[in-house]
Amino acid sequence: MRKKLIAGNWKMNNTPAEAKALINSALPLLKGAACDVAMCVPAVDLAIASELLSGSGVMLGAQNMHWASAGAYTGELSAAMLLAVGASCVILGHSERRQYFAETDETVGKKTRAALAAGLLPVVCVGELKEERLGGQTDKVVTRQTRVALDGLTSEQTISLVVAYEPVWAIGTGLVATDEQANETIGVIRSVIKDMFGESTANAVRILYGGSMNAANAAGLLAQPEIDGGLIGGASLKANDFAAIVKAAS
């Protein structure tokens, strides 16, 4: 049995003061969660979030990192920096980073290998554009993204990461993939992992769904056999909504 994971992706929202208020209202509601929970916050919120989440069982995550360990990379953060401030996971290859910041399958792969080597849990995002789904290219796109991101990893490393399937057309649009669409494409991703690393690895890897997941549709998505949790954008910014999704997964 794969333990479900509900991870909030705050994106570019919340100052440290706002982060404090949100975490303080969410934590009491998350007590007793029977699934894993993570909050992936902006870099400037990591320190305060680390302090507030300490001892709560909620994992702290970042939203990006560089693959190099240090150097002349203005504006970037290393895995060691994230770990030092208390993060234990990091979102990599989010479609917004691919779309607006020129992330490629190859850079996502480099980041994934660097995060694992440093001991961070990578949440590797894959997902097709609307045109790609309409053109029947979904399986091909997620297969390529998954293959390149996981290239060169061992089975042990693969088991210790999380993949998030986020169809780009469903992100922030209110257009959620149907339970069946999400389940089917996650099944395709799992079969790619099986092809690369074997059946037991594929059966152990957690694959999340992300894209307009909310308190109302979470239970249906999470009941699907292939869906091991959610990567939550908008609904993670409201303590009650996030807690309701965690409850649906518990």
Ligand code: 13P
């Ligand atoms: P929304 O839940 O706001 O659609 O965002 C999903 C997402 O991109 C999470 O990483």
